[in-house]
Amino acid sequence: MARAERLAEALLAPLDDDDLGSLARQRAAVTVLDATFPLQQATVEVELPAEEAGVQALGWEQMQALAARLLDD
Numbered sequence: 001m002a003r004a005e006r007l008a009e010a011l012l013a014p015l016d017d018d019d020l021g022s023l024a025r026q027r028a029a030v031t032v033l034d035a036t037f038p039l040q041q042a043t044v045e046v047e048l049p050a051e052e053a054g055v056q057a058l059g060w061e062q063m064q065a066l067a068a069r070l071l072d073d
Contacts, residue, residue, distance in 0.1 A: 011035070046070065 014020055014028035046066075049055050058066075 044070070 011032050015025055015032075017025070020028070048066075049057070
């Protein structure tokens with residue numbers, strides 16, 4: 001726990017350093033965010049009718065089934 005606190009203090013220290021310019025502090029903030037909230041990517045494939053009429057023809061149960069398949073994974 002103490003080590004985690006020291007690590008957090010070290011990561012956040014540049015944000016309070018008055019000797020650094022605003023761009024350097026912003027860069028430090030981005031580095032912290034990149035380390036703690038890494039970008040993730042997901043790919044989703046959905047099969048729907050290509051025509052507007054086909055989409056409008058989907059019934060309530062068909063739309064519920066589609067939503068269930070999308071949320072199932």
